[in-house]
Amino acid sequence: MLSGQGAADCRVKRRSTSYLEEETRLMARIQAGDLRAFEHLYRSYHPRLTRFLTNLIHRPQLVEEALDDTMLVVWNQPGRYNGHSRLSTWIFGIAYRKGLKALRRDDQPVKDKDPDGRISGEAGPEQQLGDRQVQGVLLHAISQLSPDHRAVVDLTYFHDIGYRETAEIMDCPVDTVKTRMYYARRHLRRMLAERLGGEV
Amino acid sequence: MGRIIPLTRGRHDEAQRLLPWYVTGRLEPAESAQVEAHLATCAECQADVALERRLRSEVATLPLDTDAGWLRLRRRLAPPQRSSLRLTPGLRRMLRRLSSRSGLVWTLTAQAVFLAAFLLGVGAVLLSPLGRPAAYRTLGQAPAAASGNVIVIFRPDMPERELRRTLLASNARLVGGPTPADAYVLSVPRPERLAALARLRAEPGIVMAEPIDAGSGP
Numbered sequence: 101m102l103s104g105q106g107a108a109d110c111r112v113k114r115r116s117t118s119y120l121e122e123e124t125r126l127m128a129r130i131q132a133g134d135l136r137a138f139e140h141l142y143r144s145y146h147p148r149l150t151r152f153l154t155n156l157i158h159r160p161q162l163v164e165e166a167l168d169d170t171m172l173v174v175w176n177q178p179g180r181y182n183g184h185s186r187l188s189t190w191i192f193g194i195a196y197r198k199g200l201k202a203l204r205r206d207d208q209p210v211k212d213k214d215p216d217g218r219i220s221g222e223a224g225p226e227q228q229l230g231d232r233q234v235q236g237v238l239l240h241a242i243s244q245l246s247p248d249h250r251a252v253v254d255l256t257y258f259h260d261i262g263y264r265e266t267a268e269i270m271d272c273p274v275d276t277v278k279t280r281m282y283y284a285r286r287h288l289r290r291m292l293a294e295r296l297g298g299e300v
Numbered sequence: 301m302g303r304i305i306p307l308t309r310g311r312h313d314e315a316q317r318l319l320p321w322y323v324t325g326r327l328e329p330a331e332s333a334q335v336e337a338h339l340a341t342c343a344e345c346q347a348d349v350a351l352e353r354r355l356r357s358e359v360a361t362l363p364l365d366t367d368a369g370w371l372r373l374r375r376r377l378a379p380p381q382r383s384s385l386r387l388t389p390g391l392r393r394m395l396r397r398l399s400s401r402s403g404l405v406w407t408l409t410a411q412a413v414f415l416a417a418f419l420l421g422v423g424a425v426l427l428s429p430l431g432r433p434a435a436y437r438t439l440g441q442a443p444a445a446a447s448g449n450v451i452v453i454f455r456p457d458m459p460e461r462e463l464r465r466t467l468l469a470s471n472a473r474l475v476g477g478p479t480p481a482d483a484y485v486l487s488v489p490r491p492e493r494l495a496a497l498a499r500l501r502a503e504p505g506i507v508m509a510e511p512i513d514a515g516s517g518p
Contacts, residue, residue: 135377136510136511136512138377139370139374142370142373143370146370167373168373168376171373172373172376172377175377238355238358256320256321256324256326257320257324257355257356260324260325260326261326262321262324262326262327263321263326278317278318279317281317281320282316282317285320285352285355288355289351292355
């Protein structure tokens with residue numbers, strides 16, 4: 101269980117270097133107005149951004165709008181990418197801000213009044229989930245988190261992004277990211293206890 | 301903010317707070333070692349690692365329709381109108397850094413700029429979305445170029461005999477060019493374009509070979 105971490109680190113670093121080179125070249129082409137390069141970038145980021153924004157916003161039409169707005173920034177203002185961070189950090193940061201903006205426009209609460217509680221008032225009883233799969237229970241539990249907590253969970257579990265980069269994307273201290281994740285996990289564990297308790 | 305956990309609660313709490321990124325392999329080596337040292341002595345955290353892995357694996361992918369999304373956004377895109385082909389200083393710096401590892405970088409960048417220069421000239425029509433009539437046209441559009449689907453840059457010292465052999469080998473016709481960037485437009489049978497591109501790129505006399513429509517790809 102504990103072995104292989106060092107080798108995994110090396111693999112991640114090699115992969116990161118490769119991504120960095122590819123994305124830098126891609127942005128160079130986009131800055132030069134290469135539409136094919138932009139389409140390549142779009143197709144590469146579409147699944148991740150759709151996933152991230154769906155998790156953050158929970159409204160399909162707003163997700164599409166926020167995703168388009170995000171990619172339009174990349175196309176129209178590629179010079180804003182200064183190369184100091186990973187391209188994905190820059191793009192996810194744009195998406196996060198566009199997602200929050202979409203939520204505000206839709207008059208939905210962006211932050212919980214109780215940042216530690218993070219459970220929205222619309223949470224339904226777990227019993228209503230009936231015989232749904234564990235995955236369904238988990239997605240429902242995630243949906244009860246605040247957008248900020250959902251974003252941290254999604255960036256961490258799905259996108260494999262570290263807490264420092266997540267803090268950069270969300271423009272907040274790293275301890276805030278850790279704390280959000282801690283409370284989000286505690287909530288998920290509580291919600292999943294009956295379903296996963298005997299399986300792990 | 302009153303209930304934020306203090307950072308001084310000891311190794312257990314800190315390990316708990318790092319577990320998600322330990323499981324995803326996104327910790328610094330020192331942090332990872334710190335968590336592992338604690339895991340060796342804490343049954344609760346060991347169980348939590350298993351749960352973390354389970355949670356992570358359960359966060360499943362959604363079925364997504366990237367093609368529909370791209371078509372939607374493509375309709376909103378203005379044609380490429382870069383006032384300058386110069387790269388921003390940050391990107392130039394990164395490319396310089398990369399070029400120390402790969403001599404190809406500047407070549408590739410130069411190709412991208414050449415390609416962009418060409419696209420600014422006649423590419424607007426060639427890049428019309430998915431076969432629909434373009435909403436914008438350049439005055440200098442050459443009719444023959446409209447049938448091209450590959451753009452190439454030949455090496456300046458490539459013998460003419462070699463150029464003809466290359467075109468024949470790829471079943472390609474020369475239909476346009478040279479552009480100001482010294483690029484040429486070729487037409488290859490669409491079903492064979494992928495193979496033609498691969499052959500062209502393998503030719504020593506070809507500097508660059510790229511598909512030039514915005515359709516479903518090469």
